[in-house]
Amino acid sequence: MNNIQMYRHKDDDTEVISTLQEAIPHIVDRLAASCKRPDSLDHVDPMPFPSQEEVVGIIHQVRKIVFPGYYTKARIDHTNLSNVLGKECSELYDRLLGQLVLSLQHPCLNSGTPCLDCLATSGQIAFKFVNYLPGLREILSLDARAALEGDPAAKSFDEIIFSYPGLFAIAVYRIAHFLYREGIPLLPRMMTEYAHSRTGIDIHPGARIGESFFIDHGTGVVIGETTEIGDRVRLYQGVTLGALSIPKDKVKEFRKRKRHPTIEDDVIIYSNATILGPKAVIGARSVIGGNVWITEPVPPDTKVILKRPELVYIGKNRQGSQGEC
Amino acid sequence: MNNIQMYRHKDDDTEVISTLQEAIPHIVDRLAASCKRPDSLDHVDPMPFPSQEEVVGIIHQVRKIVFPGYYTKARIDHTNLSNVLGKECSELYDRLLGQLVLSLQHPCLNSGTPCLDCLATSGQIAFKFVNYLPGLREILSLDARAALEGDPAAKSFDEIIFSYPGLFAIAVYRIAHFLYREGIPLLPRMMTEYAHSRTGIDIHPGARIGESFFIDHGTGVVIGETTEIGDRVRLYQGVTLGALSIPKDKVKEFRKRKRHPTIEDDVIIYSNATILGPKAVIGARSVIGGNVWITEPVPPDTKVILKRPELVYIGKNRQGSQGEC
Amino acid sequence: MNNIQMYRHKDDDTEVISTLQEAIPHIVDRLAASCKRPDSLDHVDPMPFPSQEEVVGIIHQVRKIVFPGYYTKARIDHTNLSNVLGKECSELYDRLLGQLVLSLQHPCLNSGTPCLDCLATSGQIAFKFVNYLPGLREILSLDARAALEGDPAAKSFDEIIFSYPGLFAIAVYRIAHFLYREGIPLLPRMMTEYAHSRTGIDIHPGARIGESFFIDHGTGVVIGETTEIGDRVRLYQGVTLGALSIPKDKVKEFRKRKRHPTIEDDVIIYSNATILGPKAVIGARSVIGGNVWITEPVPPDTKVILKRPELVYIGKNRQGSQGEC
Numbered sequence: 014m015n016n017i018q019m020y021r022h023k024d025d026d027t028e029v030i031s032t033l034q035e036a037i038p039h040i041v042d043r044l045a046a047s048c049k050r051p052d053s054l055d056h057v058d059p060m061p062f063p064s065q066e067e068v069v070g071i072i073h074q075v076r077k078i079v080f081p082g083y084y085t086k087a088r089i090d091h092t093n094l095s096n097v098l099g100k101e102c103s104e105l106y107d108r109l110l111g112q113l114v115l116s117l118q119h120p121c122l123n124s125g126t127p128c129l130d131c132l133a134t135s136g137q138i139a140f141k142f143v144n145y146l147p148g149l150r151e152i153l154s155l156d157a158r159a160a161l162e163g164d165p166a167a168k169s170f171d172e173i174i175f176s177y178p179g180l181f182a183i184a185v186y187r188i189a190h191f192l193y194r195e196g197i198p199l200l201p202r203m204m205t206e207y208a209h210s211r212t213g214i215d216i217h218p219g220a221r222i223g224e225s226f227f228i229d230h231g232t233g234v235v236i237g238e239t240t241e242i243g244d245r246v247r248l249y250q251g252v253t254l255g256a257l258s259i260p261k262d263k264v265k266e267f268r269k270r271k272r273h274p275t276i277e278d279d280v281i282i283y284s285n286a287t288i289l290g291p292k293a294v295i296g297a298r299s300v301i302g303g304n305v306w307i308t309e310p311v312p313p314d315t316k317v318i319l320k321r322p323e324l325v326y327i328g329k330n331r332q333g334s335q336g337e338c
Numbered sequence: 339m340n341n342i343q344m345y346r347h348k349d350d351d352t353e354v355i356s357t358l359q360e361a362i363p364h365i366v367d368r369l370a371a372s373c374k375r376p377d378s379l380d381h382v383d384p385m386p387f388p389s390q391e392e393v394v395g396i397i398h399q400v401r402k403i404v405f406p407g408y409y410t411k412a413r414i415d416h417t418n419l420s421n422v423l424g425k426e427c428s429e430l431y432d433r434l435l436g437q438l439v440l441s442l443q444h445p446c447l448n449s450g451t452p453c454l455d456c457l458a459t460s461g462q463i464a465f466k467f468v469n470y471l472p473g474l475r476e477i478l479s480l481d482a483r484a485a486l487e488g489d490p491a492a493k494s495f496d497e498i499i500f501s502y503p504g505l506f507a508i509a510v511y512r513i514a515h516f517l518y519r520e521g522i523p524l525l526p527r528m529m530t531e532y533a534h535s536r537t538g539i540d541i542h543p544g545a546r547i548g549e550s551f552f553i554d555h556g557t558g559v560v561i562g563e564t565t566e567i568g569d570r571v572r573l574y575q576g577v578t579l580g581a582l583s584i585p586k587d588k589v590k591e592f593r594k595r596k597r598h599p600t601i602e603d604d605v606i607i608y609s610n611a612t613i614l615g616p617k618a619v620i621g622a623r624s625v626i627g628g629n630v631w632i633t634e635p636v637p638p639d640t641k642v643i644l645k646r647p648e649l650v651y652i653g654k655n656r657q658g659s660q661g662e663c
Numbered sequence: 664m665n666n667i668q669m670y671r672h673k674d675d676d677t678e679v680i681s682t683l684q685e686a687i688p689h690i691v692d693r694l695a696a697s698c699k700r701p702d703s704l705d706h707v708d709p710m711p712f713p714s715q716e717e718v719v720g721i722i723h724q725v726r727k728i729v730f731p732g733y734y735t736k737a738r739i740d741h742t743n744l745s746n747v748l749g750k751e752c753s754e755l756y757d758r759l760l761g762q763l764v765l766s767l768q769h770p771c772l773n774s775g776t777p778c779l780d781c782l783a784t785s786g787q788i789a790f791k792f793v794n795y796l797p798g799l800r801e802i803l804s805l806d807a808r809a810a811l812e813g814d815p816a817a818k819s820f821d822e823i824i825f826s827y828p829g830l831f832a833i834a835v836y837r838i839a840h841f842l843y844r845e846g847i848p849l850l851p852r853m854m855t856e857y858a859h860s861r862t863g864i865d866i867h868p869g870a871r872i873g874e875s876f877f878i879d880h881g882t883g884v885v886i887g888e889t890t891e892i893g894d895r896v897r898l899y900q901g902v903t904l905g906a907l908s909i910p911k912d913k914v915k916e917f918r919k920r921k922r923h924p925t926i927e928d929d930v931i932i933y934s935n936a937t938i939l940g941p942k943a944v945i946g947a948r949s950v951i952g953g954n955v956w957i958t959e960p961v962p963p964d965t966k967v968i969l970k971r972p973e974l975v976y977i978g979k980n981r982q983g984s985q986g987e988c
Contacts, residue, residue: 033756033790041748043797048731048744054804054820056732059740062821081373082381090384094373098366106358119821140358147368154379165584165592166542166563170379171387171444172524176531199822206826210861211535213557213882215900217816232538232558232863233576233882235900235934238816250540250560251576251883251901253934258950259815267815284560284578284612287934287953300583303612304631306954306969319631406698407706415709419698423691431683465683472693479704490909490917491867491888495704496712496769497849501856536860538882557863557883558901575865575885576901609885609903609937625908628937629956644956 060122063115067108068203074105075188079150083174102143110139116200138195145191152224156183159227163247178212179228189218239271243278243297251285257308277313385447388440392433393528399430400513404475408499427468435464441525463520470516477549481508484550488572503537504553514543564596568603576610582633602638710772713765717758718853724755725838729800733824752793760789766850788845795841802874806833809875813897828862829878839868889921893928893947901935907958927963
């Protein structure tokens with residue numbers, strides 16, 4: 014650091030230094046000027062946004078409450094359990110309330126006809142969420158059980174709760190989905206994108222997903238906004254439940270439509286399968302094989318697999334060029 | 339924050355506030371009651387678990403020792419090298435010992451017939467691990483060399499050690515595999531899941547992998563628990579070495595069986611290839627092309643590629659709907 | 664911790680302890696000895712490397728400057744905008760200068776004929792970069808607009824700037840590419856690998872990418888070093904723009920050649936498509952369907968899709984074994 018400071022002041026190449034000193038105001042002017050254009054992508058505005066740090070903090074606090082003892086440094090036993098849970102629930106209410114207010118006020122104040130209810134609405138939703146925690150604990154326990162029953166490599170619930178990315182992504186999705194259904198903007202997508210970043214599993218908070226859901230490995234999984242998934246469904250890495258292509262001029266019109274598949278109860282979808290569009294209704298108890306690409310309905314109790322590809326075997330004396338690096 | 343506190347105490351909507359104050363004890367009761375059920379997913383127990391933070395700390399400390407000078411802020415030269423390494427090795431022993439004790443005691447005390455040897459066993463394994471560090475340094479150097487030789491975009495060892503996710507994932511796997519073979523529960527999977535989260539590469543600590551292993555790009559790679567991989571093998575992004583589907587009622591029975599492929603020496607597997615099941619033994623020096631799906635053995639010195647798919651070209655006047663978004 | 668310390672000193676199994684105390688010097692000797700071999704992978708050298716932490720800090724500081732108000736805790740409005748931007752630009756110059764010096768000096772001093780210009784060159788490049796910030800702001804605004812126009816699930820610019828991994832990866836790429844073109848070693852790859860780790864999107868800083876670029880979901884995307892991409896191109900998750908396989912003895916020779924595809928203006932490439940090699944020039948306005956594997960040129964205004972795979976439907980009474988777990 015000293016080297017660098019000295020360099021800035023002592024270097025013979027004074028053109029650079031003097032140019033920098035003169036240049037910064039001009040650079041700043043160009044940056045600031047573009048912030049005054051009507052279509053500028055900036056948030057030069059006294060109203061703060063929700064905070065990514067707080068969003069992450071809320072997720073981890075919910076996890077502490079719904080799986081007591083797993084993520085806390087302090088030991089929890091039956092003598093202090095209620096006190097710890099009470100303290101965590103009450104803190105969570107405060108943190109969530111703070112972020113809900115920031116999420117709701119921002120578009121509300123910008124709407125031209127601001128409501129006066131953002132604060133009260135935020136309080137009601139934060140309360141509803143805290144009240145949902147016992148139910149969330151039940152449904153996440155079912156998800157953890159589905160992992161233990163679905164994966165021969167799973168050794169214990171401890172292992173699943175500590176190290177299964179699928180359970181983490183589903184937990185974050187269930188938190189975000191609750192807030193999405195309450196009409197909260199921004200916050201739900203910030204939550205699921207945090208899970209996406211950590212796990213490679215991208216579940217839109219608008220998707221509707223039943224009980225006992227299991228995603229194994231999970232990297233590359235995409236579940237779109239209007240996807241519906243029944244109970245006891247199992248997915249593997251790289252599965253896409255996506256939308257069909259939309260002509261550019263119709264993007265707005267499609268925003269509110271069902272665009273994604275429906276997966277009924279007890280379906281299994283193996284790695285890298287791609288299921289696209291609202292017509293793709295996968296019937297109950299069906300199995301979709303790896304790498305399959307589907308845009309049409311599949312009846313219940315059906316197994317869909319690719320015809321075994323004809324492989325070409327080439328001896329070592331021939332050089333091909335199909336590889337990739 | 340002040341705003342929010344004021345809101346809680348001043349808002350007219352006192353129903354919300356009073357309900358919250360009254361409600362929290364009831365919510366806590368529901369959460370706590372479910373913790374007393376025999377099948378409850380909680381850890382309300384005075385015995386602490388291993389710590390994710392400490393596990394991450396151990397991984398980074400090992401990296402500092404096996405690639406000296408790359409990850410340390412303080413400068414290392416030949417005058418202080420031995421002192422730095424000695425201090426790091428001794429600290430690593432203490433940290434690892436702490437986590438090993440927590441990993442071993444937990445299932446032991448819960449087993450009904452606790453042994454009295456967890457502490458001594460942990461000490462022996464921590465010692466064995468520290469003693470393994472020079473060997474780990476040798477084998478990871480071979481892995482780094484394999485990256486330099488296998489990737490035309492690689493500019494230097496510095497670049498590989500600093501910025502190749504494959505090398506990071508392999509290093510964590512080799513640490514975790516050592517502990518897995520010593521019979522340590524939980525800790526090895528916490529380690530490899532940390533690498534999975536950072537790199538998108540999911541290697542089960544039970545897999546057996548030879549020397550000079552290279553994974554390029556890596557996102558989406560899955561290597562299952564009973565996979566065996568020889569020397570000088572190279573994989574690309576999205577490769578799955580997985581297990582075939584198992585009927586739900588046989589999951590327990592399959593836990594101890596070989597379920598995953600065997601990859602012999604000098605094999606190359608290109609991006610998004612999927613190789614499944616214990617019959618899939620890929621013979622030495624074979625090359626598996628991208629997107630290939632294999633469940634059967636492949637002889638040595640063979641190249642397996644998909645038949646070039648027949649592509650359908652449609653001019654700009656026709657609208658299709660195969661896309662996805 | 665107390666437990667563990669006590670254990671080390673009190674345990675009867677003194678063999679372990681005494682062996683450890685005796686063993687550490689021997690372990691250190693083996694580690695240190697290998698650091699003196701000519702081909703050793705270590706950095707036992709008084710010259711420090713660039714710091715991963717600083718590299719991450721630089722990326723986040725650039726984001727604060729080019730999207731003002733989105734990532735800052737302090738509120739920004741038009742009264743303090745210029746002051747905030749001026750302070751951030753000036754700090755960024757200092758931080759970047761520090762890392763550029765470390766990146767350039769290291770290979771320079773090791774080259775045998777060190778130049779005396781590393782400091783001056785670093786200053787010039789840091790200045791050039793700060794001067795590029797208004798242009799970077801313009802080009803990233805176009806990228807954000809392309810996301811809003813391309814994704815029916817996108818609700819607002821706020822959502823895109825806060826939670827679209829594609830925009831983050833592209834921003835980091837554009838920063839890294841600037842430094843790559845200036846000939847800076849190490850730093851550009853450290854930057855793009857940080858984005859890869861957070862998003863699953865692996866863009867080599869050497870790739871050349873036009874305006875209004877959009878990557879949706881993004882996990883598993885790989886864009887190789889010599890790829891060229893035109894304006895208004897859109898990619899989905901799992902797309903590989905890679906190189907064909909190169910015989911091991913020709914890796915060095917291929918380092919400076921064009922090895923990757925060219926994607927012309929207005930092309931859309933759907934999920935998990937793989938496009939390999941320099942012959943694969945995808946003509947303007949063409950659409951590449953999901954899962955397609957291409958190594959040859961595609962004319963402009965063409966849609967390339969896989970022939971619909973023939974699916975095999977099996978009723979519930981037959982057990983197949985194509986699945987994977």
